[in-house]
Amino acid sequence: xxxxxxxxxxxxxxxxxxxxxxxxxxxxxxxxxxxxxxxxxxxxxxxxxxxxxxxxxxxxxxxxxxxxxxxxxxxxxxxxxxxxxxxxxxxxxxxxxxxxxxxxxxxxxxxxxxxxxxxxxxxxxxxxxxxxxxxxxxxxxxxxxxxxxxxxxxxxxxxxxxxxxxxxxxxxxxxxxxxxxxxxxxxxxxxxxxxxxxxxxxxxxxxxxxxxxxxxxxxxxxxxxxxxxxxxxxxxxxxxxxxxxxxxxxxxxxxxxxxxxxxxxxxxxxxxxxxxxxxxxxxxxxxxxxxxxxxxxxxxxxxxxxxxxxxxxxxxxxxxxxxxxxxxxxxxxxxxxxxxxxxxxxxxxxxxxxxxxxxxxxxxxxxxxxxxxxxxxxxxxxxxxxxxxxxxxxxxxxxxxxxxxxxxxxxxxxxxxxxxxxxxxxxxxxxxxxxxxxxxxxxxxxxxxxxxxxxxxxxxxxxxxxxxxxxxxxxxxxxxxxxxxxxxxxxxxxxxxxxxxxxxxxxxxxxxxxxxxxxxxxxxxxx
Ligand SMILES: [Zn+2]
Numbered sequence: 001x002x003x004x005x006x007x008x009x010x011x012x013x014x015x016x017x018x019x020x021x022x023x024x025x026x027x028x029x030x031x032x033x034x035x036x037x038x039x040x041x042x043x044x045x046x047x048x049x050x051x052x053x054x055x056x057x058x059x060x061x062x063x064x065x066x067x068x069x070x071x072x073x074x075x076x077x078x079x080x081x082x083x084x085x086x087x088x089x090x091x092x093x094x095x096x097x098x099x100x101x102x103x104x105x106x107x108x109x110x111x112x113x114x115x116x117x118x119x120x121x122x123x124x125x126x127x128x129x130x131x132x133x134x135x136x137x138x139x140x141x142x143x144x145x146x147x148x149x150x151x152x153x154x155x156x157x158x159x160x161x162x163x164x165x166x167x168x169x170x171x172x173x174x175x176x177x178x179x180x181x182x183x184x185x186x187x188x189x190x191x192x193x194x195x196x197x198x199x200x201x202x203x204x205x206x207x208x209x210x211x212x213x214x215x216x217x218x219x220x221x222x223x224x225x226x227x228x229x230x231x232x233x234x235x236x237x238x239x240x241x242x243x244x245x246x247x248x249x250x251x252x253x254x255x256x257x258x259x260x261x262x263x264x265x266x267x268x269x270x271x272x273x274x275x276x277x278x279x280x281x282x283x284x285x286x287x288x289x290x291x292x293x294x295x296x297x298x299x300x301x302x303x304x305x306x307x308x309x310x311x312x313x314x315x316x317x318x319x320x321x322x323x324x325x326x327x328x329x330x331x332x333x334x335x336x337x338x339x340x341x342x343x344x345x346x347x348x349x350x351x352x353x354x355x356x357x358x359x360x361x362x363x364x365x366x367x368x369x370x371x372x373x374x375x376x377x378x379x380x381x382x383x384x385x386x387x388x389x390x391x392x393x394x395x396x397x398x399x400x401x402x403x404x405x406x407x408x409x410x411x412x413x414x415x416x417x418x419x420x421x422x423x424x425x426x427x428x429x430x431x432x433x434x435x436x437x438x439x440x441x442x443x444x445x446x447x448x449x450x451x452x453x454x455x456x457x458x459x460x461x462x463x464x465x466x467x468x469x470x471x472x473x474x475x476x477x478x479x480x481x482x483x484x485x486x487x488x489x490x491x492x493x494x495x496x497x498x499x500x501x502x503x504x505x506x507x508x509x510x511x512x513x514x515x516x517x518x519x520x521x522x523x524x525x526x527x
Contacts, residue, residue: 002031003061004026006060007020007054011095023254026050035168037245038182038187039172039246040182041173045249048080064116065118065119067118067120067139074124077122081112085122127153128153133156135160137164141169148181175187176281191239193248194238196235199222199228204221208230208253231259235247270282271283305454322358325347325382326500329345331397341362343360345493345499346358347497355447355454355504357497359382360464361375362464369397388499398430411431412427413499414435416436421435422502433502441494470490471494
């Protein structure tokens, strides 16, 4: 029995048997056997309901199956677990009778079980995957993936699948900018399935989009007659050879959103009221142009001065007015999907608080340990007073830096939380700070905008400018600002600059060096 049929047989929604007739395009999603699925959804297409039913049906059909659901925030995850998943589980009589027993060991927001041994874990991850470590699963399902920083989260989460014979992955979300991960890392690598509707008048095939928006109903793009009956649509894979199975589900692919004059009018209202980007994202389910870029090439050029650095002796002219030097390093690494480079930034702190870039280097290898000696030598050359290197993957490298240049000046930094604070992180293996990623990267953007940085002559600095320009600002659907960069454009040097900024605050006593107790945000304590 296919999963879609099983779902319709077992699941009840609001007291009635669940029917996919109202969600036609989702039938293929339930039934595909492809191990990796991406859903690019408009708003109001029944995505959450479909995901909950999909996961539940899969757990019912495969005993001992372990599913892991990941959304960007705790609120989104508990809402999904409580209002979508638990409802389908407890309000479907057949499921309740056969798969829920009173003596089940756990059934709560973060873990639910069926009597056939299948388990469902619910957790959240935005830009760090600490909560996910150690969970072992057969399927991972990301929801609102456009607000998750996949680069940071996915390597850890993939570990969760390592022992599974299935290794199923599913990514669902609503598109945002054209540089968002959902577009670049998922959709562009997918089969890009489109819901194609044949015209009843001329027989033309329509991939649903802007060209189908008639004034009163959906029209054929070829003959401009209508209405199109989206219930008769079929999936067409535009890139069938790509490795991910992708489905785009725009609002207008669902009959309930376009099938009555009232419903269609609400689409027209959005066309009038929404920005073009919002309409594209939420109604048509397509990515729109770039997110806001706050800094430009001209701004960077405007910060360039007439000095140059060398790998040899430090030019005393460059050191004019410099009170002390600090360094930031973004350690590179290799994962299955990409090689990130190691980047070093050495800042000189000036009396007015400005920072002068005295030396920078990008190491292409992706082997942090190889580059250690060179980095240590440059740090000694400038007699740096504080060094901050990214923790986590860079923990080993930080440990070796302590041996080379002195434990008292080397600090780790781990991006955590979303509260705008810098806290002491009493990690025995890598003492240092934990900080809010957006807040830290803000400092670099802010420094450029307020002209608080000095860079060397453009012919030397140009090599580094791409990393700074690759960052763009995006407001996620959680209404949080986040700094992102296109998956195809590296930003290692941006992080090196940011960690160097943090080192400058440490060196000048503006961040406390340590505190006795690690403060824990109460909202994270019981996660
Ligand atoms: Zn037609």
